[in-house]
Amino acid sequence: MTPGGEPRLLGPAQIRELAAEVGVRPTKTLGQNFVHDANTVRRIVAASGVGPDDVVLEVGPGLGSLTLALLGVAGRVVAIEIDPVLAQRIPQTIAEYAPQQSGNFEVILADALQVARDDLPAVPTALVANLPYNVSVPVLLHLLGLFPEIRTALVMVQAEVADRLAAPPGSRTYGVPSVKARYHGRVSRAGAVGRNVFWPEPKVESGLVRIERTDEYPTDPDFRQRVFDAIDAAFAQRRKTMRSALATWAGSPVEAERRLRAAGIDPGIRGEKLDVADFVRLATTD
Template identity: 90%
Template sequence: MALVHVQVGPALIDDPPGDAPRLLGPAQIRELAAEVGVRPTKTLGQNFVHDANTVRRIVAASGIGADDVVLEVGPGLGSLTLALLGTAGRVVAIEIDPVLAQRIPQTVAEYAPARSSNFDVVLADALQVTRDDLPVVPTALVANLPYNVSVPVLLHLLGLFPEITTALVMVQAEVADRLAAPPGSRTYGVPSVKARYHGRVSRAGAVGRNVFWPEPKVESGLVRIERTDDHPTDPEFRQAVFAVIDAAFAQRRKTMRSALAGWAGSPAEAERRLRAAGIDPGIRGEKLDVDDFVRLARTV
């Protein structure tokens, strides 16, 4: 992991009125990409937002303010970054692409010169990043997450930084539906329960394909998570809860008595633990809320 600092010269364009950052449009996105020789890749899940109204809407929906240190994942060419800098007190971006990580500080200096000292970029894989890799502890997560690893990245960062009190992420619409699904619904599953462990989860809007370059083949959605203190932040306990969740949904057609037999050691032990947690052994996992899984983990 590396914290990237780039020395830049004076802004190459006229500064906007006041100290508000200028935002990128389609022409600027393509010019920046051509300048650094970047072609968006499916491997890294790269789709760059080029619509200023969309990034403004994301920032507004996030509810961040001047007191927030915002963590952004996959800033790309800087569209959302610039909008975040217009509101947040500080922005720390995690970028896996070394070419993009090298260029974005210069973009910030050119388009948001009054805010450039409030920005850092960390060259790292968001799935592997640790607390020590960041120069400051974030209080919010706002990101257009790479779609191929969106859920693992979201859960990793929420677990790594309990100080994050709010998250607003853009993901594939189907994934957004799963994350925000309530118990008993058709799309309720492992991502739904694990996200709810960290806080209240809700859909925060839809995003069309035409605001991206290149245009993805799927629709996108915004998901908001408001942190609660309902469950322990201890990593070992959280992993114990997540182990029960994984077991319950590995065979979602089975009753909990059968689905948890491997986790508990036997069907009889699974039934004992379920009854100890006040749960009907004949129920299926899709009917249980996160609190039920927490109680089950405490029976170990």
Template identity: 75%
Template sequence: MSEPPVAPPTSDSPASDSATGPARVRLLGPAEVRTLAAELGVRPTKTLGQNFVHDANTVRRIVTAAGVGPDDTVLEVGPGLGSLTLALLDVVHDVVAVEIDPVLAQRLPQTVAERAESRVDRLAVVGADALRVRRDEIPGAPTALVANLPYNVAVPVLLHLLALIPTLRTALVMVQSEVADRLAAPPGSKTYGVPSVKAAYFGDVRRAGAVGRSVFWPVPQVESGLVRVDRHENPQWPMDETFRRTLFAVVDAAFAQRRKTLRAALAGWAGSAAMAETRLLEAGIDPSARGETLDAAAFVRLAQTTGAHGS
């Protein structure tokens, strides 16, 4: 997959070429990342899925792939030491950073003040777990999610935030490469499954590039990938929480036993195999089909059935 061309800045590259623009942002490089981590006594943990990006070119490319600009308020999850945060503040209006680690959350504003002084008032830090953060804890109306998500909770965090914040028009997340494949998989493919359908419920999903291991510290054992979600501007189905729960329950049931036909796989959800068949036919779906052949729209039709005319 081709990557967008980006000039390779160094850690102290200028953030703006505008002579009249605000003071320039200095990005973090490998030496700065290690020095900052040592100062804080931070040792990246597998529990929190911490792998810090230390390559300025990579964070620039992530911001470019996200397509964000001066009118955007970006929600960032797991800012860590601030590598991506600084690159975002170079381009967007505001950044709301959600960080679970209190040491990192407390240090981030200082890092921004040191390396992008004129932008520090554009940063808001929320000390919270992104999986459990509430809407009232997130200030403003973020328009884009841009994040290096912890690999062990990447999909639930992405889905939680898309559901929690309807003002998010786009999401650009870095996840484990295999997870990126599953999120962006089309119906009928081997990697198509629950994450694919649930992400497609919110918007159009596609791979947006690959990220090498060498740009992280510590170096992860897996490859990484970028996934972009563009929220449906005019969704053709309900987006409320009640319907979403109904839909996701159908999707979970359909893929719980991949080798079974939908008639059999959905028997528990519908009440019986016969009722499952009734609801599948009502939705215009072949009861002998399998879950991996259905797109998000078909699952929506199924979730909207009642089975009222079943035997």
């Protein structure tokens, strides 16, 4: 154990030993790439800004690399793991590497895309995770919508996805993920992560994204869905003007134009030029 009772962190040798012990071979289907670099998980935790008052939600803890680093600073960590073998093993890993913090950790065997509020033993105040890259955006949006109590999120995703999430209106990468993430709060890039800190090494670069909750828009699921439906329609065919893109959503091109003008939006503009505030006005204009 490290001085002061701090958790010991996992390195490349420990990651491989744990994986061999439980017979885990990382699968592309579950998006499993395990971080084995202690400095990287320390950097992620520092960028997240979580502290002893936070209940941190982690998705896909895997073998426990990031979990151990989180337990060094957070008051409590609740992890969602879809792999039953990993979910069964991680409490033992926490007990071995962070004995003084093991009482502050719980793991839930579940699919993060299907999890409900009542499935968790505590309401999270922060989300910190190396998200499975194949479902990173749906998981992120589901959890931010499900738990408005999450004040900050710091997630590692594929670099291309990180660029999309943090893209401003009018940029080439701005799209549905950008607008929907901005509905929940301020979105920014928080750094890059190299391939060499993972096992197995992925074929893509990774990036960190930070979201700070702003409470600017209602958390009511029905209201949010109305806004998201308008966003989906606007970007379904990027090259179309809003008048054309929203024709089906509004019921007709004439009705689409009427609603756009009522919301103060030029019907000839394209969706990529609009910010989330524009979509909120549009969705709430009768």
